[in-house]
């Protein structure tokens with residue numbers, strides 16, 4: 646965890662492996678490991694947005710709107726940050742690219758690697774407007790991003806008609822248990838609102 650991040654207002658939950666449930670198991674941040682040992686349950690931090698995280702998540706949300714307005718794709722955005730500088734700001738390009746894998750996070754990872762001229766992003770963080778799907782979560786793991794911050798739950802996208810197979814990225818991918826990825830679910834209603842606000846304005 647970064648030294649400049651406050652822990653006030655944050656609560657820690659433990660995701661129960663193999664079950665789609667989250668229980669409030671731990672409220673003492675000091676005792677929650679940021680890098681869980683292999684084989685331990687995944688730990689996701691649920692946090693009230695601090696200024697930095699809120700600003701960067703808002704940028705990802707803005708990208709989600711831009712992507713729909715441009716007719717590029719569906720309402721999802723992602724931003725990759727390297728040492729407090731935005732490297733790339735991307736949105737879903739599935740429609741314009743005729744590429745079902747052109748999710749915002751995939752585009753962002755590809756573009757960031759190109760821009761930084763490296764095949765890993767271990768010094769970078771990714772901000773996603775919505776919880777990553779299993780494909781994107783796998784790519785986040787492969788690229789060794791050190792931190793994932795997301796806004797909306799996948800269920801918010803499913804509620805307006807997206808396939809339910811986009812869910813369970815964070816819960817369902819076993820590789821998480823062997824990674825040092827820090828995962829933060831921000832309490833940000835702007836991210837949830839994207840789906841209702843763009844409903845009917847894009848092609849599934």
Ligand SMILES: [Zn+2]
Nearest residue numbers: 748777778781
């Ligand atoms: Zn995805």
